[in-house]
Amino acid sequence: MRTSTLLPLILAAGLASALGDSTDSPLAALDAATQQVVDRVQAAVVGLDVERTNYGPRDLTAPERQLLGVVMPYDERYFARPEGPCSAVVIGPQLLATSSYNVAGDGEITVHTADGREVHATRLGTDNNLGVTLLKTEQDVGPALELRTDEPRVGEFVVLVARSKASTPYVTRGIVSGLDRFGGDAFAHSARTNYVNTGGVLVGLDGRAVGISTQHGHRARQGQNSGVGFAASFADLAQNLGQLKEGKDIAKRKLPFLGISADPETFNGGEHGVRIGRVVEGSAASEGGLKAGDWIKIFNQVEVKNFLELREEILSLKIGQEILVTIVRGEETIDLTVKLGSREEQD
Template identity: 35%
Template sequence: MQCSSTARPAIRGGHACQKAKVVASLLMLVALLGCVPRSDLPLTELLPGVAPGIVTLHAVDESVGSGFLIGDGLVVTNAHMVARGKLSVTFHDGHKARWQTLITDDRLDLAIGRVEHGGAGRLELRDQPPLLGETVYALGNPFGLGLTVTRGIVSAEARAIGGEQRWQTDAAINPGNSGGPLVDAKGKVVGIVNARAAIGSGIGFAVPVASLRELLQGVESAGQ
């Protein structure tokens, strides 16, 4: 930047130039900050993109669980839901379909199934693990009441529960949430809800997405 000492005779040229540079730098910083996009979506904007990918599962023993779409006709839930017997799937639009198990892993407590109706939405899996204290949302069908969202944080780094890693969250988890997604503020899945503490409150657990990716490799290798 070129400065002229004739702009304000009362100020020495060097000081005037320095002041002008500072002002220009501040203006540039403000402009750059104004162009930085928001990475997190307000909940009211996040839900319309996520809700169509959530499903409800009904077992023959009348128990209710949750799940979510990850691809064309592919649904994720917990293995302990599949263990309850024949399942039916209800989509966000009310359409119903039969569940066909592709792969299940009791150790991971995960299952992937195929349904005829692909559904109107699908959820994206997050590549990076969530951070301690990061805001997360649990979506599912607690007590069979219908789609419900609760907010919390990742309240502890991955813990070994039953020999397997689990994210801990204080988002409200209730019967019927099993198999539903735990998503970040962008709507990306960071875990699959599978348990809560039997005593006390505010202690829920979710299977890390890394475990789901492990199971997906089994589906792909089998050509399913």
């Protein structure tokens, strides 16, 4: 049985024991706890209609095709954002928070409330690191959520509550599966996410809001309903909340940069780890002696199996940090010291 399936069952068993309720079924206890959470927060979750450009079909890049195992012709519409609603959450009087991905551009925004009203909203500030934008509504649209001030914990159960235009909320559930994703700006979770519930709220079993479901651009690995989702914690959002309310944007910070691209034929890894396809001139990789055709076997004492693992490891480090890289070049195994550079992240 997969961990993502087993943990909720363990939690449910604990709930059944703790509640001492009329049912002896752990799954029934989990369902009851989930319903209690939804009932507590659903009035603070709204749907959004956003006027946006029709993105149209999107071609996959060669690395994306490699990652997804796409070798035959495919329907390009699958990788294009369809027309339809998304979600946001109430965090204060006439104040919403949502994924920046939902409200990119300058199109009109209409809010659909839990009690059936339609209210106009405008954009305030955006935290370009967390991928969260605040919205100002013309009138109150619901009660504010109770926000967690502490970071999520790996393994804790979360309920993702969202809304489209319907009077009933849209709910999925899962666990917090990882922290410090995207350079520390997101945590990973297993609740199924898609275009509708992006911008919805992840809530703990205590009914407090843990984070906002975010979408980090058109990345194929964030497949719809895949069980791999990302969110920004309210603890992180609180650090710049005052500036965001004033309509100020938080600039995208520079990220650590190695300066290589993977060989497309070995994007998912190979015999010795990650094979370098190209080295950016003047980059940390170039200055450190890495060359096209080298295999990166161990990076900062971590054995990397594919390019995505290498990328996550780079993003966990600091600009200017010196790290040891073990490569395979021909028949030789070589240790090189590389000092990480910087760049602004591009989708």
